[in-house]
Amino acid sequence: MTHPMNNSHEEHLPHGEERDEDAIFTTLECDEIITANHKDKYHTNRLCWNRAINAFPRVITYCKTVEHVRKCIAFAREHALPIRIRSGAHSYEGFSTGDEVMIIDVSRMKSIELDMQKLEARIGAGVQNIEIFTALKDKGLIAVGGACPTVGVCGFVMGGGWSFSSRYFGLGCDSVIEFEIVDYEGNLLTVNSESHPELFWACRGAGAGNFGICVSMKLKVYNTFDRATLITLNYPNCCEKKIVSKIKAWQNFFKTCDLRFNGKINIYNCSKDGIGFNFLIVFYGGADEAHSLLQPLLNDCCPEYEPSITAVKYPDSSIDLSMQESSVYNTLKTICDIHPDYESFKSTGGFMSRDLETEEIQNLIEIVKRKATGCTYTAFSIYGLEGNIRKVPHDSTAFPYRQAQQMIGLQTQWEDEQYAKENKEWLVDTIFKHILPITDGFFTNFPLIELKDYRKQYYGREEWRQEKLSKVKYQYDPLRIFSHSQGV
Template sequence: MTTTNAPTTNAPTTNAPTTELALDTLRGTVRGDVVVRGDPSYEEARRVYNALHDRHPAVVVRAVDAGDVIAGVLFARDNGLPLAVRGGSHAVAGYGTVDDGLVVDLSRMRSVRVDPVTRTARADGGCTWGDFDHATHAFGLATTGGVVSTTGIAGLTLGGGMGNLARRYGLSCDNLVQADVVTAEGALLTCDAERHPDLFWALRGGGGNFGVVTSLVYRLHPVSDILGGAVFYPLDAEVARRWRDMNADAPEELNTILVIALGPEMPFLPERWHGRPICGLMTCFSGPATEDEKMLGLLDELGPVVGRFVERMPYPVINTLFDEQLPPGLYHYWKGSFSRDLSDGAIDVHMRYGETMPSMESDTAIFPIDGACHRVGPEDTAFAYRDASFSAAFGTSHTDPADNEANIAWTRAYDRDLRPHTEEAGYINFMDTDDQSRVRTNYRQNYDRLRTVKRRYDPGNLFRLNHNIAP
């Protein structure tokens, strides 16, 4: 199965020759590693999380600081090479790699510095949410982050950032207070509400269109232990409807993500449910322990519980529970949608495709994006769909490339059947390479403003391997 890169609008479509002399010059300006074909570490350096994107870059710059990032960006620009930027490497669309181009890999830039007085944390652009949660938890603090600990902080935040604290504290991008960005000109800019505010606005939901984010500063909140885990029910539309109704009235401290999948082989789920279609709730209650029993009662009312693992745990643990089921090297193809309400028609579509879920690794996850997410205006950040209450991620993840064609066709059919029941757009972090035609719709009223910012900071569209906003 072949995949396509993002369009190369307003950018060179051929690569200038990368000579050994030029590479030697690059090596002389980079403190990290410059990896090219034939090097012992090339195979490892070229791989990304999603094995569907099996590409062969000409050069991988494994940066250790912002100076290395600047060197990589300028080398790609000056040599006419397509430029990919890689943080945690989780981009489902494979934008962290590129054939015959240059990859700036930030995965060695992973320090986090917490200021418990101001309740902020500065983190390097290559950090994962596991890195971040570990550092902030030592101070009893947290912010909204990814639900898989190996996800990169930068990519998730630039796209918006849904997670287990979103109803209470907003999206990841709502908690971003500052960022350092390497632009197409090789400048390192610090942007926040006062410095380069247009760029700061665009970063909060506008994706990787504007530069390489080398560090991010987040607002933190007092979260230490939470009531968390998973509850499983039979696959039943009534469970989903009851969850929808419960979510509308639940306290914002209770964040639950509805999952439709095949029953995982876990000790708290009876063997007879392994591999059978189920509904599950990923649960995170960040309120007081005295309310735990009440929250468990709400979950028990949704339907017959066939398996449950929910207990008090350190907040970082909730974001690791399914890491082992989603290791690097699987083949992923996803779609996404926004909806103002989870209609009965949408639930029926989700149930129908839940019955034919093609692999143990595949699932549908429906995230609530209400509560604090709705207290940010639709034009306050680039994340445009503040009137949506749910965001669905659905598609296939599997181990055998021979299944690619069938599983991609299944996901596309699912997307087609769901669209009459959802908004026209979806969350960019759930979109694949063939969703470029939806970019304008995904940004809605903010698209023209984003294009203006793009024109200012990247008029040549060097940063085009993303859900691209062409200048």
């Protein structure tokens, strides 16, 4: 396996070279400062979770306090350094880094304060999904967080935030009560429905990296459930006819199923299992009830066998069905543990307001069959939506796709860097030819750098939305201090 992490000094010119003028950073006060002069440490700390991103920042500054953030903003402005904001380093397109930029990294802001009476949690900007799940487990509480353990909760929420609990609790941004944000002048703003309400609107769906640096936020937490059931099914080497019927069954099930269900289904092609489909579903409740409520889907997806509540191996040893009940925390951690420490990939996703038709599903299968050279895994994924996502008023946040029925994503992964270019081009070509025509818009948490009309794709085509975002941007960041390749 090869990754773009060669530490040779010559390999990185003109980016990432050692510089005598790095002495200017000795006047900057923060928790830690890393430049190319730190050699191996620099090359470790510059990396993103997506190893396909290979940027060489001028300096990486780690902040633990609001004052650190203020001083970094002032320093960057004084020295004309472009700012990028980083917490979990999970931006698919590397919007939290860049060549010759100052990364203001808030991943060390780890505070978590619980108010058990109000069922609220104030968390620092560096708290990751698995950390909030862990902090709440002994209290019998849960928060709306994503599936990947090391994703920063702030970035997840500010982009909207899809999760396995979204059909019941809404999107991640729907749980936010308040943000604390440092603006371009170093002011600490308390942002909620009464204080800076327009900024509060924008930060719930369009906020990541656009208007200021979030240093903390207050979230609703929930004591609604103490048990959850994880349902997984894998059907490798599956024929086209069966995949089509199972995708249709999935779409029908999620139109009317209990709101405690959510999940995603994949049409995949991988080196190990060939072309097949699998799904991952979470049910907030016990396995007996999940088994009963799932019967319509299981009857359609698995007519060959009557599953029990425990793990099942089908008679032909090809289909695996598992239904495991545990605590909510253990269920979420099991999902988190699926994710590797890092990957090299290209991925994006868009919203649909209708079912995929038979011909469209067949087309997706054909596309997956023709994966890019060097690809180790590719998949179309369908994510469950609707439910209580739709109950939040359409105009109450910057997230525009509350009426969408489902989200469809595409990813391609590779291990050898020599295949990166071909895999990226394959995905972009597929998206523009086959996904853009059938989707309403794209998810800002799953960005695609090649989108030319990205503002309309991410934030909706209504003129009032675009005008409101522009107004908020001008009011709170008139000098465009906070920006990236697809900034507001």
